[in-house]
Amino acid sequence: MTSDTFSTGPAGVFARVEQGGRHLTVVKLQDGLSNSFDDLRQQLTSRLGLGAQDLLLVLHSDGSEPEQGPAQQLYNEYLSTNTSAVADVTWEPLP
Numbered sequence: 001m002t003s004d005t006f007s008t009g010p011a012g013v014f015a016r017v018e019q020g021g022r023h024l025t026v027v028k029l030q031d032g033l034s035n036s037f038d039d040l041r042q043q044l045t046s047r048l049g050l051g052a053q054d055l056l057l058v059l060h061s062d063g064s065e066p067e068q069g070p071a072q073q074l075y076n077e078y079l080s081t082n083t084s085a086v087a088d089v090t091w092e093p094l095p
Contacts, residue, residue: 010030010040010094012028013094014094015090015091020077024055025050025055027059028091029061044058044094055074057072
């Protein structure tokens with residue numbers, strides 16, 4: 001019998017974008033997560049190797065994410081000023 005090797009963390013994809021010289025990591029998650037939002041952010045920050053000051057925006061596929069301050073504002077600015085933003089972003093599986 002072999003041990004399970006699947007990830008116990010959230011499933012989803014991430015991308016790193018830049019807007020106005022500021023960097024932002026955006027994560028899109030699948031539905032059905034049971035973690036609290038703070039626990040989820042901490043887990044993602046660790047998995048993606050982000051520092052305490054790095055901007056992280058967490059998007060749920062069902063749109064249920066809470067307000068996320070500067071990260072959300074920067075992402076909205078990125079989308080509004082880059083007409084090809086959706087096509088230009090390379091999404092990668094979460095590590």
